[in-house]
Amino acid sequence: MKRLNRDSIIAIALLLFCGVFFWASFDIRTPNYGVLKPSTWPRVIIGIMSFLSLIYLIQSLKGNPNIATAGKSDREPGFRGWVDYWRNPLWCFALFFVYLALLPILGMLIDGILFVYVLMGVLGGWDGKKPLTHAYIAVLTIGFMWSLFTFGLGVMLPSGIFMDPI
Amino acid sequence: MVIDNILAAIDVLANGHALLLMAVGVAGGLIAGAIPGFTIAMAVVLTLPFTFGMSAHLGLATMVSVLVGGLSGGLMAGILTGIPGTPSSVATTFDGFPMARNGEPGLALGIGVWSSFCGGIISAVLLMTLAPQLAKIGLEFNPWGYFMLVMFALTITASLAGKNMIKGLIAGALGLLLRTVGEDEAAGMARFDFGSDALLGGFDFIAVLIGLFAFSQLLNDVRDRETAKKSLTQRSTIQVKIEHRRAIAEILKRWTIVVRSSLIGVFTGILPGAGGSIANILAYDQTKKASKYPEKFGTGIADGIIAPESSNNAVEGGALIILMALGIPGDVTAAIMLGALLMNDVVPSPSFITDEPVLAYSIFISFFIATFMMLGLQSVMLRVFVRVTRIPMYVLASIILGFCGIGVFALQNVSFDLWTLLWFGILGFTMRHFGFPLVPMILGVVLGNIAELNLARALAITPDLTPFFTRPWSLFFMIITIFSALFPMFQGHRIKEKAWTLFYLPTACFAISLPLFMMGGLTRPVLAAFLLCFGTYLLWQRKQNGWRFKA
Numbered sequence: 001m002k003r004l005n006r007d008s009i010i011a012i013a014l015l016l017f018c019g020v021f022f023w024a025s026f027d028i029r030t031p032n033y034g035v036l037k038p039s040t041w042p043r044v045i046i047g048i049m050s051f052l053s054l055i056y057l058i059q060s061l062k063g064n065p066n067i068a069t070a071g072k073s074d075r076e077p078g079f080r081g082w083v084d085y086w087r088n089p090l091w092c093f094a095l096f097f098v099y100l101a102l103l104p105i106l107g108m109l110i111d112g113i114l115f116v117y118v119l120m121g122v123l124g125g126w127d128g129k130k131p132l133t134h135a136y137i138a139v140l141t142i143g144f145m146w147s148l149f150t151f152g153l154g155v156m157l158p159s160g161i162f163m164d165p166i
Numbered sequence: 167m168v169i170d171n172i173l174a175a176i177d178v179l180a181n182g183h184a185l186l187l188m189a190v191g192v193a194g195g196l197i198a199g200a201i202p203g204f205t206i207a208m209a210v211v212l213t214l215p216f217t218f219g220m221s222a223h224l225g226l227a228t229m230v231s232v233l234v235g236g237l238s239g240g241l242m243a244g245i246l247t248g249i250p251g252t253p254s255s256v257a258t259t260f261d262g263f264p265m266a267r268n269g270e271p272g273l274a275l276g277i278g279v280w281s282s283f284c285g286g287i288i289s290a291v292l293l294m295t296l297a298p299q300l301a302k303i304g305l306e307f308n309p310w311g312y313f314m315l316v317m318f319a320l321t322i323t324a325s326l327a328g329k330n331m332i333k334g335l336i337a338g339a340l341g342l343l344l345r346t347v348g349e350d351e352a353a354g355m356a357r358f359d360f361g362s363d364a365l366l367g368g369f370d371f372i373a374v375l376i377g378l379f380a381f382s383q384l385l386n387d388v389r390d391r392e393t394a395k396k397s398l399t400q401r402s403t404i405q406v407k408i409e410h411r412r413a414i415a416e417i418l419k420r421w422t423i424v425v426r427s428s429l430i431g432v433f434t435g436i437l438p439g440a441g442g443s444i445a446n447i448l449a450y451d452q453t454k455k456a457s458k459y460p461e462k463f464g465t466g467i468a469d470g471i472i473a474p475e476s477s478n479n480a481v482e483g484g485a486l487i488i489l490m491a492l493g494i495p496g497d498v499t500a501a502i503m504l505g506a507l508l509m510n511d512v513v514p515s516p517s518f519i520t521d522e523p524v525l526a527y528s529i530f531i532s533f534f535i536a537t538f539m540m541l542g543l544q545s546v547m548l549r550v551f552v553r554v555t556r557i558p559m560y561v562l563a564s565i566i567l568g569f570c571g572i573g574v575f576a577l578q579n580v581s582f583d584l585w586t587l588l589w590f591g592i593l594g595f596t597m598r599h600f601g602f603p604l605v606p607m608i609l610g611v612v613l614g615n616i617a618e619l620n621l622a623r624a625l626a627i628t629p630d631l632t633p634f635f636t637r638p639w640s641l642f643f644m645i646i647t648i649f650s651a652l653f654p655m656f657q658g659h660r661i662k663e664k665a666w667t668l669f670y671l672p673t674a675c676f677a678i679s680l681p682l683f684m685m686g687g688l689t690r691p692v693l694a695a696f697l698l699c700f701g702t703y704l705l706w707q708r709k710q711n712g713w714r715f716k717a
Contacts, residue, residue, distance in 0.1 A: 010600055014336065021343060024358050031353050035629055036622040038355040042346040049339035056332050088394060089385040092567065093592060099571065100584050108572060116568040123394055123560035134561075141565045145572050153219040155576040 007060030014053040022046050091122045107160025112142040168298075175527035178223045179535065187224060188231040188532060192539045195235020196547040197554055200243045200251040201562070204387075206236030207498040208380040212566070214372055214506060215573030222510035222525055227532035229506055233499055234286060234536035237479045238544065241278035242551050245471075246271060246406070253443035254478040257450035261463065261470025268466045271406045276413025277471045279544045281424060284417065285476030286537035288428035289435075289483025293490075294530045297519060300491035304516025307492075309624035311639030316617040318647040319438035319494050323606045326444070331654050333602045341610020342617070344369060351615055352622045364582040369590070372505050373574050373583040374611055377590025378604055379498065380570060384563045385595045394560040408545050416468045423453050423469055424476045431477035435484020438496050438609065449477030483533065490526055492516055493616065498605055501612045509577075642681035649674045660715070668708050668715070675701030 025046065028039040076084065083090065099115040106114065117138035124130060149155040178184070191213065198209030213232045217225030240255030245262035258278060265274040307315065320342075324334030347358045348368025359365040388394040417424060427449035434445035453473035454463045463470050485496030486503070493514035495501035507514050512522055519526040554562075574587045594604055624633065634640050652670070660667040675697040682694035708714065 006600075021358065024360065028357050029355050031355060034353050034622065035625040036352060036618075038350045038353045038357055041350075041618045041621060042343060042357060045339055045343045045346070049336060049343060052332060052336045052339060056336065059332065086389075088388045088391060089595060092385050092388070093588070096567065096571075096588050096591075100581070100588060103581065103584070108575065112568050112571060115571070116564050119564040119567065120561060123388055123391075123564065124558060125395070137561060137565065138568075142568050142572075145569055149215075149572055149576050153216070153576065155219075156579060157572065157575060158581070 005060060005063075008057055011053050011057035011060055015050060015057070018046050018050040018053060022050075088123055092119065095119050095122065103158055103160070105160055107163050108157035109142065109146045110160060110162065111158075112146065113138045116142055171523040171527040172531065174524045175223075175531045178524060178528050179227055179531055184224055184227060185535075187220075187228045188536055189539055189543065191228040191231030192235035192536050192543050193547055193550075195232040195237075196239040196242070196540070196543060197235075197550060198232070199236035199239020199255075200547075200551045201554060202243055202247075202249045202251055204251075204562075205379070205383060206233060206240075206252055206254070207502065208383055209233075209236050210499050211372070211376050211380055211502050212569060212573060214376075214502060214509070215576045217506060218509060218577060222507070222512060223528045225510065226503065226506055226525070226529055227536075229503060230529060230532045231536040231539065233482055234479075234533065234540055235543070237286070237482060238279065238282040238475075238540045239547075239551075240478070241282065241471075241475055242275070242544075242548060243555070245274045245278055247555070254446050254481070255474065256443065257446040257474035258471055258478075260450065260474075261466050261468075264464065264466030265468075265471065266466075270409075270466075272409040273412050273416070274466075274471060275406060275544075275548070276409045277416055277468050278475045279408060279541060280410070280413045280417050281427075281472045281475035282479040283537060283541050284424045285428045285431055285479035286483070286540070287534070288425065288476070289432050289480035290530065290533045290537060292432050292480075293483040293487050293533060294527075297487045297491045297526075297530075300487060301516050301519045304492045307516060307639050308633075308637060309620040309627065310633045310637045311643060313617055313620040313624060314634065314640045314643035314647065315492065315494060316613045316620070318643045318650065319613060320606060320609055321647045322438050322650040323609050324603070325650050325654050326605075330601055330603060331651075333600075334606045337597065337602045337604065338606035338610040341607035341612075342614045343610075344374070345371075345611050345614025346618070351619060364585075367582075369586050369611075370574075370578060370580070370583045371611060372502075372509070372577055373586040374590050375498075375502060375505060375608060376570055376574055377587040378594035378608060378611075381567070381587060381591030382594030382598055382604075384567055384570075385591065386598060388560050388563045394563070395558050397556050397558045406548065408548070417472060420469060420472055423472045426456075427453065427473040427477040428480040431480025432484040432487070434477070435481035435486075435496050436488050437484075438488065438494060445477040445481045446474035449473040479537075486529065486533070489514060490518060490529065493518060495609065495612055498608055501608055504612055638681040638684040641684070642678065645674075645677045645681065649677070663714070665713070668713060669705075672701040672704045672708075675704070 022043065025039045025042050028037075028042070030037050030039065095115060095118055099111055102114075103111050117134050120134040120138065121131065124134070146157060150157055179188075194213070195206070195209055198204050199206055210229055210232050213229050217228055220228070236252065237254065240251035241258050241262065243249055243251035244255045244259040245266050248259055248263040250256045250259050262274045262278060265271070320338040321335070324338050325331050326334070345368075348366055349355065350357055356366055430449045430452060431445045434448060450463075450470060450473045453469055454460050457463065457469060459467075481497075482499065485500040488494050488496045489500040489503060493504075493516065495504045504514055512518070512525065570587060571584060574583050575581070577583060597604060597607070627633075634644065649670075656667055656670045679694035679697040679701070682690045682697065685691075
């Protein structure tokens with residue numbers, strides 16, 4: 001057996017995930033009607049998933065060529081290399097998180113424009129005329145979508161505290 | 167009756183508003199399909215929020231139009247830049263790009279466009295004729311059969327992941343498990359809510375789809391910093407005039423390739439999980455094998471464009487046949503269609519065509535109309551395509567992420583759906599990175615409650631589990647589930663000439679004949695007898711070869 005590789009770590013994480021869900025399945029109340037208990041189907045799936053994860057773990061420990069190894073990358077070693085390699089997706093996640101957190105305050109229009117503007121800046125850079133171009137694009141595209149949904153489709157998008165009277 | 171339904175569907179769609187929406191859908195699909203990194207599924211799923219204010223007929227017609235446009239859009243990028251716009255147009259680049267480089271881009275595009283058109287029309291005809299017939303068979307399914315059909319769909323989708331089959335199965339199970347979060351539909355009890363009111367309602371299935379497919383795909387597209395800043399082409403103009411007449415003449419000379427490839431496409435579409443990405447390669451390969459001049463493939467010949475383009479457009483007809491006849495989505499785009507139907511309180515099942523004939527036929531008719539529109543709009547969209555491909559990927563990705571936010575919120579006006587989008591975006595991105603296929607998971611999410619409801623129905627009839635083995639359709643799907651699960655192992659071991667692989671196909675024939683005999687009637691026992699004879703012949707042949715595949 002080889003030492004733990006990335007696949008075996010994923011398999012262990014999946015087994016832990018199954019464990020948590022199996023434990024949580026005991027919180028599901030059973031009514032006094034119906035033949036199939038509400039907890040039965042999830043437990044069947046958890047059982048199957050645990051079994052499959054176990055096979056995955058064994059295959060990964062054996063170094064079975066029948067499982068394609070989880071994504072090998074050409075990134076630099078260490079935490080810094082990891083952050084550098086995943087910089088763009090991490091920024092996307094972080095900015096979307098901030099976008100969602102600020103949504104009740106700024107509303108969909110302002111928050112959306114800011115999100116798209118900042119994201120374009122972070123991914124594409126801030127040099128030259130880019131900030132101005134990005135601003136145009138963000139205002140036009142999100143403004144168009146917001147107008148389409150608000151006035152065209154009649155959707156009540158979050159207005160935020162600044163545009164509440166609107 | 168059929169004519170009445172067709173006329174009623176035409177009545178719904180033959181108006182300026184519907185045709186305009188469909189034209190916009192086809193145009194949008196053509197552009198989305200043409201941009202490498204954007205998938206057709208992504209385009210269709212992002213259309214969903216726009217359709218929520220429309221009637222089911224209009225919404226689905228718009229989505230079908232995006233789908234048809236997307237299927238044909240991939241060829242523009244593939245032929246003009248050598249980079250396939252979608253995975254379903256990979257094989258188009260093998261001969262399309264060389265033909266364009268040889269100085270005939272107009273002819274290459276013309277052949278691609280007309281092949282797509284022919285594939286689409288053949289598939290639409292089969293959709294209209296086969297789906298109602300298959301639905302009649304679907305009405306024979308009882309809860310045991312239907313439950314096993316869902317299991318078959320999940321297993322075959324996972325088995326198509328090839329070497330990643332175990333990961334595919336895990337992904338499918340994960341999809342099923344995540345679908346159980348929230349109140350269960352049968353008893354109304356809370357499951358896995360972890361004390362959160364938001365989780366009690368479960369994850370919105372559309373937000374999950376957009377997160378898993380669109381959000382994670384966009385992150386994948388901008389992962390590399392340098393690639394994200396680049397545009398597909400730096401050229402400001404591409405002077406191409408599509409040569410329609412020459413293209414039609416070339417296709418008419420090779421009509422057998424069109425028919426064969428379209429049938430391959432429809433069949434691949436019917437198979438759950440397989441899609442355009444498989445069909446186009448398969449059709450290309452079959453055409454090359456059947457060709458009198460296989461050595462010319464890859465140098466820019468018409469055959470190499472006709473085969474993949476007619477097959478990839480035919481795929482969706484096949485996927486829609488299964489969706490509309492049995493309520494089982496054949497691929498991700500069909501799963502999104504299913505979501506659109508559910509959004510309109512229409513539950514696809516074998517009785518769907520009977521219960522909602524106008525809606526069903528409006529889907530058929532919109533497939534036809536969209537295919538014709540695609541033909542007309544392709545030339546116009548070529549100019550737009552050139553402009554769009556000059557926009558750097560990071561700009562497109564940022565705008566679409568912003569659209570995702572507005573679109574997902576608009577579905578139910580619930581902020582929790584946006585968080586669902588984010589978490590499933592992260593999950594999808596992580597799964598892609600670790601080599602877990604997303605399609606089985608999506609099918610798991612889509613089919614999870616269908617499977618559970620049918621299991622509950624089956625157990626409500628009798629708590630006994632033997633009907634799963636004694637009912638013909640249940641046994642039939644159970645057998646093909648087992649054999650499809652073993653198929654990747656069979657393929658691997660056959661190369662190594664392991665003894666058991668000699669018996670795989672004969673055993674499958676014998677096993678499948680059993681439920682067919684049990685079904686009764688005339689056709690199915692005859693088919694079963696044929697399978698028995700074929701299995702016996704295979705065994706005899708292998709014995710003659712000294713228990714080898716070939717002497």
